[in-house]
Amino acid sequence: MEPERGREKPGVMPARPPMGRDNGGIQALDRAFLILDVIADAGGEAKLTEIAGIAGLNVSTCHHLISTLHNWGYVARGANGRSYVLGSRILHLSAACLRQVDLPRRAQSFVDRLSDQTREAVRLAIMQDTNLVNVLHREARHAVRVDAGLGGNSNAAHATATGKAILEWLPPTELDRIVADKGLTAFTPHTITDLEKLKEDLRLTRRNGFAIDREEFQLGVICLGAAIRDHAGAVVGSISVSSPVFRATPAYINQIKIDLIAAADELSTELGAPGAILRGSAKRVAAE
Structure with missing residues (x-):
């Protein structure tokens, strides 16, 4: 006999879906x-x-x-x-869900600090299934600035620094699944629309410890992104800084990179990430 459904207490859990x-x-x-x-x-x-x-x-x-x-x-x-x-495995799933929900609050002080340091647009993003979702942002403080709003495209993970900073650490099968679902839309002439070229770009991103979007999502804008990790070393999101091309001199970009990686590593440490998996201190990055 089929058990009754849909009689859960209001506000506690959604009704169970139809079975069979x-x-x-x-x-x-x-x-x-x-x-x-x-x-x-x-x-x-x-x-x-x-x-x-x-x-x-x-x-x-x-x-x-x-x-x-x-x-x-x-x-x-x-x-x-x-x-x-x-069992305890339930706690593991619950903790993963709570970390995702809680990430914007935990990251806010780091986003604010990056905003103060760079005076550029800063954003925090997560992957929800195959969707890239921007969950927190700060506008640039320069007279000429780029948009860092929350209305970004959910199918732009391959073309943004926030997206690539997350994609670089996903298993190949998961990357293939995201691309199969979202495609590789060409947002500008610089967007990578070939899967093998994207995988090569992600390999470089992983080796460098940060992602870069060189006018791949928006013409005239360069963006750097770095992954955020949790206590298990899993990537739970990314943080990025965007700058207009005319301000993006090598020295300027290098300073943004130092500030960005320091913020991402410190936030990851606060979330319990093992020190061995982090990119290293800003001092080491500055010496590269």
Whole structure:
């Protein structure tokens, strides 16, 4: 019998989606996620028979599904050994979600500092699935400035320093998936629209420790970007500084690079990133 849905408490969780193959789902996954919901709704702990009854599953099927969730760390045995609780893997997913939501607040002081140091447009961006999303910005303080607004194109990761700073560290299959979904739109004559050339550019970005957009997204604008990492070393976003071409002398760009990398590394350190994976201090960058 199909369990009741859509009766969750208002403001706590959204209603569960329709289950089953007719709704485009995979039955085993539907049931596994339902089990996690049942345990959570029970206050974080429930017995096998209780879970099976609420989920509308026979006890044997429910036990097999819980065993798989247990192997992955999403479910654990209760203290008395007769019940099941949510596993530590749930905390890992929760922490990743919270870090993403919390990143703008954690990054604000670093964005403000870069804005003070460079007086140029500064922005913070994240990847949400295949979309590049700008979540925080500061306008340039010069009379002639470039736009750093939040209305950027979600399909411009390949053409922006914020996007390339993130793409450079993704697994090849994930990069291919993003490109397959978003394409390689030519925003200017300088935009890289060939996947192999983009991969080569990303290899250089990874080696240099920062990304650069040379009028690839907007004519007359050069932008530098650097990745932000969390406690596990995973890239959770990027920060960038944009400048009009006429101000972008080699010395000027080098100083922006020093300030940018210092800010990205210090923010990453605050998020718990291991020191060994960071690009190094501004002093080392200045010596290059």
